[in-house]
Amino acid sequence: MTGDVMISLKNVSKVFDSAEGSAAVHDLSMDIVRGETVVLVGPSGCGKTTTMKMINRLVEPTSGEITVNGTDVMKQDPVELRRGIGYVIQSIGLMPHRTIAQNIATVPELLKWDATKVKQRVAELSDILELDEALLGRYPNELSGGQRQRVGVARALAVDPPVMLMDEPFGAVDPIVRERLQDQFLDLQDRLKKTIVFVTHDIDEAIKMADRIAILNRGGVIEQFASPEEILRSPANDFVKQFVGVERGLKRLALLKVSQIGIEEGPVVSPEAPIRDAERAMEKFDYDWCSVVEDGELLGWVDRESLGGCLTVAEAQARPFSAYVTHDSTLREALDSIVTSRTQVAVVASGGQRYVGILSLERISKEIIS
Amino acid sequence: MNLAQADRPTIKWSWIGDNSDKIFARFIEHIELTVLAVAIGLLISVPLAIYAYRHRWFYTPLTSVTGILYTIPSLALFAFLLPYTGLTVQTAEIGLVGYTLLILIRNIVAGLAGVPPDVREAARGMGFSSGQMLWRVEMPLALPVIMAGVRLATVTTVGLVTVTALIGKGGLGFFILSGMRTDFITAILVGSILSLVLAVTVDGLLVYLERRITPWSRSRAGQRRPAPKTQSSIGPRVA
């Protein structure tokens, strides 16, 4: 990770008065870089929420030091500090007595922005989060769960804070809506580049949302703090391995893009070429078929059977591939293409039908094992 | 109807006409005594209830004391106050205010306790100071429960005002008392029917007021959060 540190926790501990000496978070240190999304993930009660709440002083650390943008949070007025940090919780906590527009305007109003500026900002945010203008005058209890969640995010973004704290923000909605909200939020984060601390207990959500994942164990102990890819590739210990669960390989495939691994050239022949060329290409790769490519354009495939009795490849009538993948496809999609195609490989094409090469099962599994 | 009227003392309509000025004046006095009592009651209850809500230890002694005030028979209370404050408005108001306190305090505390914890947490996380939290989040959200207390206190006070006729005030109670003393049914009926009408009207007005100031609590009533449990443990149930 490069870049400057936005949030830093140094030897932070929290012992709750009622907890009789056992620490909710014990000696936790972590640096979060400007613009990255760090996901805290771990079993229930491991101290994720406590860790997050110490950053905006909803919970005061018992010991240790926390800085946001270089300033010690304990030396700032907590109310001022919180107004500069976006905050989203699972149950959202929209104010039932205020309309959606008023809810979004909460922090701007606390900061005494003038009314025209507030109005403008609310319009902007409802646009960004695709909230229908008709919703703005309604009250929260008139909205669906997904809509409320987006209002919660809009509200947290209202004064464009550089840091966002999100505690299981999509935990309360059904899986389909959750996936949409996650995608929408990823798009948003691509543009906004906030520094985000995101709490979840769902490893798949963590893998999807995170630049880096911190896997916590009881007492806020960090078992591993690394990119999702690295955590899946080389889990630090049994706890991480178990938490990440089965299908570690498949989960990694979902993270890797076709463009990230070497693509093989594969057997290729031009339609004008004599049959002999096609046979040579097949022999070279030890396949019984080959792609037909004309000026870089993928026409389809032919095999020994269809070439029988023909003089040129063109005569053999290339058959189209049933599916192909692009540079942006995940390896998981490529794998799907491999196991469902008769040719047992994924054909990679770009920009419509431009032939790039092929991906074989061997190539993908080599990537996963390395 | 005609048969029934024959054997009974009839209402002297002419008396009502002749005394309409006096009746109107007493009607106004009744409203004044009521409004003053509830207003003072609120002025005392709001800070006490807020304190009791923030410092839980204070709630039990507070409701014990106001509970005693609430259960003292009104006659006894006025008799007790007479040597100190005499036949004055103060005597009447001290008694009337005393009766509103328990109702108001209980409902204000219950209303505050019923504020959803997630709303409070989100507000704190967004940077509300504790004063802003109270006046912009907690009190507005407690309003339906507080208004229910105000209605109950007001209707109770309308009834109690008639008793203050015994110490020379009483609003419409004056007619009930003098009617009983002189066995004059018309005055009794005027006093009691008008105070009943007053109670029902004021209650209706307060319901209307509550709807106006809490438009959010009506929208899609079916989707409202279930009432929090704390409400039943302290304070009267709310309609």
Ligand SMILES: Nc1ncnc2c1ncn2[C@@H]1O[C@H](COP(=O)(O)OP(=O)(O)O)[C@@H](O)[C@H]1O
């Ligand atoms: N306000 C509190 N008072 C006492 N103990 C608490 C409080 N908040 C959290 N805890 C305890 O601290 C531990 C960590 O809690 P939390 O941070 O909420 O975990 P997570 O968010 O990972 O589920 C738990 O054992 C929890 O019971």
Ligand SMILES: [Mg+2]
């Ligand atoms: Mg939690």
